[in-house]
Amino acid sequence: MRERFASGFDPFVIPFLIGMAFVLGYCLFGMLRIWFQLPRKDRRKVVLSLITPKGIWKNVKDIFANCLLHVKLWKRNPVLGYMHSSIAFGWFMLIVLGHIEVWLFLPERLRLFYYPIFFNFFVAESESTIQGAVIFFLMDFFLLVVLSGIVLAMIKRVRSRIFGMRRTTNPSFLDRIGLYALWSIFPLRLLCESFTAHISGGSFLTLPMNWIFRQFLGNSMNALPTWWAYSIALGVFMCVLPFTRYMHIPAEMMLIPLRNAGLHILHPRKGFARLQFFSCPGCGVCIDACPMSAKKENIKDCTVYLNRQLRRGNEERIEQISDKCLLCGKCTAVCQVGVQGPEMRIAQRMLRRYAVNQHYTDIDPTKFVPEGGSSAKVLYFAGCMTHLTPAIGRSVRSVLDKAGVGFKMMDPDGGLCCGRPMMMAGRREQTRELIRINTDIIRASGCNTLLLSCPICYRIFKEKYSLEGIRVVHHSVYFDELIKQGRLKISGKTLRKLAYHDPCELGRGCGIYEQPRSAVSAVGTLVEAEKNREESICCGGSLGSLSLSYEKRKDITLASLRNLTVADPDTIVTACPLCQTTYGNYSEIPVKDIAQLIDDASK
Amino acid sequence: MDFGFSLSPSSAVNLDRTDMSLYEMLCDREPTARTCIGCGSCSATCTASAISGMSVRKVLLGIQRGQYREVEKMLSHCMLCGKCTMVCPRGVNTRHLILELCRLYGNSEGEL
Incomplete structure (x- = not known):
């Protein structure tokens, strides 16, 4: 040559x-900008992960x-x-x-x-x-x-x-x-x-x-x-x-190391979030995935459009999109670059200022400490949603009695909220206060296991509470263990076809997919929905959405039900009282909580 | 001088003189507020009602009557748990209503 x-x-x-100089200059400037928007603690984390x-x-x-x-x-x-x-x-x-x-x-x-x-x-x-x-x-x-x-x-x-x-x-x-x-x-x-x-x-x-x-x-x-x-x-x-x-090409290369370092979104426009919305390739996979897209008018509220509006700085649309989302997390589950749609929206909600700020300082935790001997090491927290569906709470207690588990109720006459709904509304201070009070109550009860029958509670207890020494467990997991250990005898195994619905907070939120399925299989024949596990479709009842009204959720619920009934099940089983209520409003076949199912089949 | 008793402020509601602007602003932002029939399902299920007497029904009535102080006290302990939304027979989006009201408070011209 x-x-x-x-x-x-x-x-x-x-x-x-010219093109090369421009794009390199732009990316370098953007990288530095994002780097200095990160809090010092996060920058340290990234550097430590890179060495x-x-x-x-x-x-x-x-x-x-x-x-x-x-x-x-x-x-x-x-x-x-x-x-x-x-x-x-x-x-x-x-x-x-x-x-x-x-x-x-x-x-x-x-x-x-x-x-x-x-x-x-x-x-x-x-x-x-x-x-x-x-x-x-x-x-x-x-x-x-x-x-x-x-x-x-x-x-x-x-x-x-x-x-x-x-x-x-x-x-x-x-x-x-x-x-x-x-x-x-x-x-x-x-x-x-x-x-x-x-x-x-x-x-x-x-x-x-x-x-x-x-x-x-x-x-x-x-x-x-x-x-x-x-x-x-x-x-x-x-x-x-x-x-x-196409900005996603350079942005994703920076996003991957930052994500591997374990950073979280703290502000919807700065640092990690900024990198995320620049990393969005706009492919639109999240559009088909989003449960809201069952209704055509909601398509422009999917995460891909949130990213676009964040890049354009269209404040009005950003606010609308952030409020509407159900925070089911499915867009993140299917996203190729891992844009955290729900976290971005929560961060956006955090920016808001309110004239009336809730406070719980005057609540006395000692009033809520459950009575009863310290022999009962299992503390059952039913939570708001289970209180609204008393049949589930009754079944949980009945199953625990049948298995001979000594337990006490944390909220027999209604307690406090776990804090997850406040967190989803972006109100960090209030969430922190609720967490503090609930932690005091749980610590004072002297339990070693905290049993929950609501995935919404379960997720925040798992993620945000510091309960060292206390096992936090969801009832579907706990009952599965009881069955496997032989403490709970299943007598009435039927040939009925049961379709299990993965609640968003339990499945995508906490990664629990197998134990509920194992428990359902012990009772009847498990059939799968068309989209299941990470891709299960939100029931539409989620507390994540602030602005979607009851009527507008109907189509979402119907689409989700269609997905659940493809295998022609006799009963829909779920592990969340909110999903059960939401489906119950529209379903033609019975919808049961896993606790009710096990209670009916055990002796 | 302390007589061992005091006068409590009047709690009379004068419907002719109350300012409905806060209620109207709220209805603009959350139109389902208008559909409330005051059945009280929300009050019956409320987690915070034992602590602050919270009741969405009373909140809606209160802002139409100018009882801002009482309403503020009720709102102050809401935990946004969403039970009221689930039981509402009229489909009022109570959580959005409460959040919007908390944001609007103080913007209104009514005495707060």
């Missing part, structure tokens, strides 16, 4: 250089698997996965191979930033080319891979259903410019390299094309304008990148 131009420069590289070999390995592995190979997308839909990884990984390999070419043939040019990208323009084939044949082949191969991805991307614009997506986002104006620039980059590259293939060498793709072009194009005057076009396409793509959804 030898150089064609002694200067190693041609003006056509300028658009590329251990284990931390570095995890970050490298995650970035490679998620940003280049798109492993999560492959699991979701292979065609969608191929489309993304072919473009991302193929492009990455073209850049890497370009650098290897320069390093092999003209190592002194490696310091020129643009050289590896436009290598074929600047060089001419010589006798030593045979060494490069493998690389030429690989270059053409990866170019073909990227081109196949681009073709799929074009098909996706027209028929998104092939890719397993019913609905997708409407790209904004700049998104479209970025999209068309991205689409044109690789066909242009193929043309450029084909025009110069007889000079600089090529392989199975570029050499035949070069031959075809030479049949009807007598001169090589076409080469330079095409290289100009290629450079301009690259420049345009990089100049609009910060204002389009």
Whole structure:
């Protein structure tokens, strides 16, 4: 390989250089801005996670698997996965191979930033080319891979259903410019390299094309304008990148280390949250996933649109979207980059200032401490929702009696709220006070196990209370243990088909999927809903939504019921009193709590 | 001079002179507030009622009668648990109503 131009420069590289300088400058500035928005404690956490070999390995592995190979997308839909990884990984390999070419043939040019990208323009084939044949082949191969991805991307614009997506986002104006620039980059590259293939060498793709072009194009005057076009396409793509959804490419690379360091969202516009909404690729997977999208008017309230509005700073819409969400967490469960929709919304709700602030300082915890001997080591906290569905509370107590478990009630005549609804409304101070009072009551009771029959309570007791030495357990898990230990005898196992619904707070919230299923299987025949476990659909009754009214929730509940009854069950079983009540309003078949089911079947 | 007793302020409600602006503002933000029939289901289930006498029914009545101090006391112990929303036969979104009222308080021209 030898150089064609002694200067190693041609003006056509300028658009590329401008784009590159702009995007690098923008990303560097953005990174620093986010870094300094993080609290000192979080920055320390990140630095500590980055200096251990284990931390570095995890970050490298995650970035490679998620940003280049798109492993999560492959699991979701292979065609969608191929489309993304072919473009991302193929492009990455073209850049890497370009650098290897320069390093092999003209190592002194490696310091020129643009050289590896436009290598074929600047060089001419010589006798030593045979060494490069493998690389030429690989270059053409990866170019073909990227081109196949681009073709799929074009098909996706027209028929998104092939890719397993019913609905997708409407790209904004700049998104479209970025999209068309991205689409044109690789066909242009193929043309450029084909025009110069007889000079600089090529392989199975570029050499035949070069031959075809030479049949009807007598001169090589076409080469330079095409290289100009290629450079301009690259420049345009990089100049609009910060204002389009393609910002997710650089942002995700920073998001992964920060997430691995265990950061939390504290402010909806700053630091970690800012990085999250820039990492949103706007793919719209969350639209199909969102239970609210059962009603068309709610589609614009999905997390992908929250991210868009946060980037635009549209305060009014941000407030509306934040209030409407059910906080079921399904968008996070399906999100490819792991944008935490519910946490962002809670952070937004935290910003609000109220004229009347609730306070509980005058509540005396000692008044709520349960009576009864200290022999009973299990403390049962029914919680607000179970008090509203007394049948569930009765069944829990009956099952405990049958199994011979000594217990006492924490709130026999109604106690205090666990604090989770306050937390979901973004009122941290009030949540903290409720947690403090409840902790005092639990500590004073002398128990070693806290039993809960409501997943809403269970989640906050698990996540936010510091109850060292006390086991916090949900009744579905506890009853499953009692059955397995043989303390609870199941007598009436039926052949009835039971569909189990994963409550949001218990499943996605706390990761409990198997124990309730095992308990249900002990009683009857378990059938699954169409979407289950991480992808179960919220019943629509969630306390997470502040502004959705009762009537507007009806369609959500009906859609969720349709999902639950695909296997034609005889009874719907859930582990949450709120889900039971919500389904009970509309379901044609009986809806039971797991406690009622076990109580009926045991002796 | 301490006589061992004092006069308590009048609790008479003059419906002609009460300011409905707070109620109207609330209804703008949470339209279901207008559909309340005052059945009292919310009062019966309320977690905070034992502590502060909280009752959404009374809150709605109170702001229409100008009893702002009483309403503020009731609101002060709400835990947003949502039982009132679940039992409401008219589908009043009580939690949103309470949060919006807590935000609006003080914006109103009524004496607070």
